[in-house]
Amino acid sequence: xxxxxxxxxxxxxKSDSDKIHQLLMDLAAFEKIEHTVExxxxxxxxxxxxxxxxxxxxxxxxxxxxxxxxxxxxNYSTFIGKEGLYLEDIYVRxxxxxxxxxxxxxxxxxxxxxxxxxxxxxxxVLDWNTRAIDFYKEMGAEILEEWKIVRLSSEGIEKLSNxxx
Numbered sequence: 001x002x003x004x005x006x007x008x009x010x011x012x013x014k015s016d017s018d019k020i021h022q023l024l025m026d027l028a029a030f031e032k033i034e035h036t037v038e039x040x041x042x043x044x045x046x047x048x049x050x051x052x053x054x055x056x057x058x059x060x061x062x063x064x065x066x067x068x069x070x071x072x073x074x075n076y077s078t079f080i081g082k083e084g085l086y087l088e089d090i091y092v093r094x095x096x097x098x099x100x101x102x103x104x105x106x107x108x109x110x111x112x113x114x115x116x117x118x119x120x121x122x123x124x125v126l127d128w129n130t131r132a133i134d135f136y137k138e139m140g141a142e143i144l145e146e147w148k149i150v151r152l153s154s155e156g157i158e159k160l161s162n163x164x165x
Contacts, residue, residue, distance in 0.1 A: 004062070004099045009108040012057035012069065017045035019066045020057055027091040031126060055088060058108055060101050068092035068101050070109060075122070082119030085109065090123070106139055124149060 012020060021044040028034040047054050048071070060068035070090040074083045087109060092101045113121050125132050125143075133143060152160060 004101065004104075006062055007067075007101060007104060008061045009058055009104055010061060012048060012059045014045065014049040016057070016059055016066060016069075017041065017048060020044060020048070020059065020069050020071070023066070023069045023091045023093070024071070024089055026093070027089055030091075030094075031129075058105065058112075060092065060096075060105055062096070062101075067096040068105055070105050072109060072112075074116075074118070077119055080119040083116065084120045084122055085113040085116070085118045087121060087123035102135065103139065 018041050021039065021041045024039065024044065025034065025037065028037045048057050055071050055073040057069055057071045059066045068091060071088045073086055073088065075086045076083050090102060090105055092105070109121065121141075125136060127133075137143065
């Protein structure tokens with residue numbers, strides 16, 4: 001295994017999209033939710049590199065091999081009156097964990113958020129992923145126990161949009 005001193009964190013480019021998509025599929029398998037994945041290589045590429053991208057990605061590259069990635073986008077907080085950086089996914093291949101790659105990805109994202117004058121960074125973590133929770137706390141993140149994720153699936157959106165007012 002290569003030394004992490006050779007690690008590069010960089011903005012993803014279009015030719016990375018298949019590798020990013022595979023990392024996201026690996027993340028879904030790790031989280032035991034692969035049965036919910038609808039994204040394809042094509043939809044990932046369109047979201048990240050299409051005419052009007054809805055998200056961005058950075059990759060962790062070691063010896064010309066992508067070993068980790070993060071996908072993020074901007075949101076807005078009405079309470080603080082600023083954009084935020086929302087980290088949708090972060091993943092490091094299992095054989096490269098424990099080498100501070102995830103830490104370097106988060107540092108890079110924090111620099112992006114600071115440069116863009118974001119008021120905060122936010123992301124979610126599964127409650128059973130105690131290793132990640134401990135890592136995020138170590139990085140200075142606060143786990144907001146009082147908040148719950150609220151979601152409408154595409155089916156839920158369709159049903160709600162067709163209800164009488």
